[in-house]
Amino acid sequence: MLVRLLGLGLLAYGVFMLTSRQAKAALSANYDAMPEADAAVDVVARTIWGEARGEGATGMQAVANVISNRVANxxxxxxxxxxxxxxxxxxxxxxxxxxxxxxxxTVTTADPSFAAAVEIATAAVNGGLDDITGGATHYHTVNIHPAWADELTVTAQIGRHVFYA
Structure with a gap:
């Protein structure tokens, strides 16, 4: 069970405790030991999983497209x-x-949505992922409307995310 210890910035999973700073440091140490392409796939997979795991493969692909479009520009x-x-x-x-x-x-490929994110990230990093966002470089959930959205053009709505270029 996940428990937030208020004021300490700690998250607990049973007896295992990890601060967000420790989490990021642990990931960075892993990336230093990986070939660059493997680190890229892992970071992209974790990003799309963290941002859109509840949106299914299509939603995760759309977030991967935003990342790809930013990398290209x-x-x-x-x-x-x-x-x-x-x-x-x-x-x-x-x-x-x-x-x-x-x-x-802490997520691993034992989580089916993270396993899917790894497949999508691999395709993105290797240049084999179709862009379903119309060239989007930004997105947000349908629940909000950030000020920057007024300056951009909507290119797609995929699941609960609106995409912009």
Missing amino acids: PGWWGRGWVGVCQAPYQFSAWNANDPNLVKLA
């Missing part, structure tokens, strides 16, 4: 697969205060 949102995914405040699952960060560090 580097800018303020980062450079390269890892840089784009982990740029500050771009994908909320990587934010230090987001409970998804600890989940990102």
Whole structure:
């Protein structure tokens, strides 16, 4: 059972406790030991799983498309697969205060939606993923309307996400 220890920023899974800072450090250490392409697939998979695991394969593909479109057009949102995914405040699952960060560090391919995310990420990193978002570089859930959305053009709505270019 997941318990949030208020004021301490700790998440507990039974007796195993991990702070979001420790989670990110553990992931970074793993990436340092991996070939660059493997690290890219892992970071993209964790990003799309953290952002859209409840949206199924199509929703995760759409988030992967946004990442791919950003990688193809580097800018303020980062450079390269890892840089784009982990740029500050771009994908909320990587934010230090987001409970998804600890989940990102602990999920494995035993989780069917993460296994699907790995397949989608592999296709994206290898250039074999069709863009179903119409070139989107941004998205948000249907529950919100951020100010930046007014400056962009809607390209698609896929599941509970609206996509923009």
